[in-house]
Amino acid sequence: MKPSKIIKVSGPLVVAEGCAGAKMYDMVRVSEQKLIGEIIELKKDLAFIQVYEETAGIGPGEPVYLTQEPLSVELGPGLIGSIYDGIQRPLEVIRSVVGDFISRGIEMPALDLKKKWHIRPQVKSGARVVAGDILGVVSETPLIEHKIMVPPEMAGEIVEINEGEFSIREVFARIRTEEGIKEITLSQRWPVRKPRRVKEKSKPDELLSTGQRVIDTFFPVAKGGSACIPGPFGSGKTVVLHEFAKWADAQVIVYVACGERGNEVADLLLSFPELKDPRSGRPLLERTIIIANTSNMPVAAREASIYTGVTIAEYFRDMGYSVALMADSTSRWAEALREMSGRLEEMPGEEGYPAYLSSRVAEFYERAGKVVCLGSDTRTGALSIMGAVSPPGGDLSDPVVQATLRVVKVFWGLDEKLASARHFPAINWLISYSLYHENLEDFLKNNISADFIDLRKEAMRLLEEEASLLEIARLIGIESLSLEDRLVLEVAKSIREDFLHQNAFHEIDTHTSLLKQFYMLKIILEFYHLARERIKTEEDFEKIIKLPIREKISRMRYIPEDRLEEFKKIEEELKNSLAEYV
């Protein structure tokens, strides 16, 4: 057989001959520098390779090494708190080896091979196990018990299992299977483009609380759901995703910074060790994994970063955790697809994107879900995916936005007008939607109050009414509206400014629990109901909308979570101050 060698180099695309026997999406090493690449097209013995590193200095005639293994990630203890590039190379280790700038041909294990972990077996020798069964537990961080599972597609009887200190590639257990005895280590490998198996998927019916009022109350996402947040630049996509990463009620967070700014990653790395998880009080980094392939890093690795992230997220889901993945931004990933497609000289679809764009987008979001995990204990896990989309000029007819909207259930539409008036999060309540409202009704009834649903519907109705009333007011002047309509405008304004608007940089306002959201909305609408009954004359109206209680309403957001009883007082005061007008 001919040895494999390069015959053409064009940016990140390398063509090699003599690759008979190679399979699609196999990993290869290119040139003596052993640059990492992946086969994306095969023609007879020609392989078209996308290279995940800068290809300057590579030329025809140089060798290509086939590995016969698809691009895979290593999964095991040590993932949490790490920061990886798009193909799971540990950036902090790279820094200690090669310095501040990323050079090429670096091959490094994703997990620390020397570190010893204490494993506590959960089964005894002689037990029969199936794929997904939990063999043992490692305390990875104070927040995460890392469960070592029987690898997928394996079943048998445990021959040996040990307690004690092991590094990730040491054998701690042996299983007798039909194909003979298999050795089990703390880590396993999984190809990134292949979804990890689950027993079955089920309906997402629990709310993923994010602490963001406009989202949790009006456009909630369920645990195991998918959502997208498109918007022009400067409308606050990244801030919203950062807020999710900080406050979302998930046990593990995977944050994929895909083709975005380096300083945003620096921001996460700086704030996450300091910020505390509101539920456990532990640093947020103890539940977070960051995949950072910034815009100036190689474009092909950007394409892979999304898959690397989602595979790691699935692995933790398989342990029975609720995992949330944020991808910022999927447009950059789509652009990487487009760039490779262009170099392969494929026939372009819309806007130069490849024709398979929408199927790739759908495949990615379909990896979200609430699932029954493999294993005999029927534990459930959930993977929620939230993707930012950055359409050119904020134009929602962009192919990436359209492909995404067809598959996700929640749409948070960012509005440039709101952003320039510094109304954040700049989620436009009139165009956004969530298809999880019905799924979540029982959850809200059981955990908060059945009234919450009615309050939300009424508030939404007021906001919609406001939009049409404002149109009329614009034409004929606000004075010509009825007092009732003017009250609607006042209350809708209060909903916008005192409830929907939320300051991500204020220590208390940045996160609002569901219960507090309920109280806040209740008081705003209570004011509406009481005022509506009492407004008879223009004079009443002027007085009522200027009552001092209204300033208290506008400052409700600053009430700390441990002093929610203050809402009772405000409610009391509200009733008293309006009682005078009976």
Next chain:
Amino acid sequence: MFKEYLTISSVSGPLVVVEKTENVKYAELVEVEFSDGAIRRGRVLEVSEDKALVQMFEATLGLDVVGAKVRFLGRTQELAVSPDLLGRVFDGAGRPRDGGPQIIAAKRMDINGAPINPSVRDYPSEFIQTGISTIDGMNPLVRGQKLPIFSASGLPHARLTAQIARQAKVLGKEEQFAVVFGAMGITFEEADFFMRDFQHTGAIERSVLFINLANEPAIERISTPRLSLTCAEYLAFDLDMHVLVILIDMTFYCESLREISAARKEIPGRRGYPGYLYTDLATLYERAGRIKNKKGSITLLPVLTMPEDDKTHPIPDLTGYITEGQIILSRELQRKGIYPPVDVLPSLSRLKDKGIGHDKTREDHIDVLNQLFACYARGKEARELAVILGEAALSDLDKLYLKFADIFEDKFVRQEESQERSIIQTLEMGWELLRLIPREELKRIRPEYLERYYAK
């Protein structure tokens, strides 16, 4: 010492195809010797077994297919750096333009740079006082930030940029400071304006200029920003200086990129720009920043002119997606005779939050900033309403906001070109304006700051 090829088979715009090549590497530097002896450089854009596609950095005027010789140099394009760079002027391809000698290299650096490992970036958090209220007060710039100026033809972006370069300082610190100026396709007059300004203020001593004028070869513009940024990286990370890089005008750079893409017959993206425009711009802009344990920093101010004042044009659009905010100039303010015509509402600085506040500027800065934004936005809405309904139809409150907007533009935005306002002066002006509005309307300001500053 290098093999010479006489096998050019075609020349098309900036692209040259060389046949029967051996052992050529991708992105390698190429020297083409014209039959008249002139030497021009380029790089390998694509290479297959016996053919190389070369993109020239310099003009192909006078190149012939028969007599020209091609040499492949086995290295990528480099910039010779040394402390002697300061005070020098180069052309867009890095040749001295001030009559001075070639730089004797202390070190040679690949002009394409390498990506900064995201885990070593230090988050920019040092406030830079530019002395301009609309920037310091509303869209503060911090060290290591990349903040573009979105301008359009006929707007005074050159004057504003020069003023920033002149006045920018970090409060309470005396540090090594340098300016790297990369000009792509600007006119002689504009370049002359900057040169004079730098000479006049003595800034030239601590500046390095790379200038490609409008009548010079467009393809050289591909290298100009890379040379500028490589120079800045050397000054910042080897010599510990704080470097302000001004790249003007990015629109011309992108057009050159489009020219090459078109010559290669690539599938065009929006408006004929190549699909990789985002990635290409990112490899430039992302070179700004700070690195942990390094003293220096690179702050980047790219200037671009929006074709037809259109913010959704691919160049400003993709720039906005990469940079950390944008300063937008407005024709409306310019018409009103207001300098600097910074349109604060669509302008934005993403890194402001960690750069301002207690110990940096003043504790109330962020609240004042948010409140001024909200009030001005409301005032502009009222102004629109007044156009439709007449001012008399406005409510009393809206009339107040309208007045606020007018005074805001006239006092806060307007400022002399030589006027340097300290951040405290700017904030005080902000409070003066906010006092026009009833206290209970100021919802974006924490009660304790209202207590402290409103009544004064």
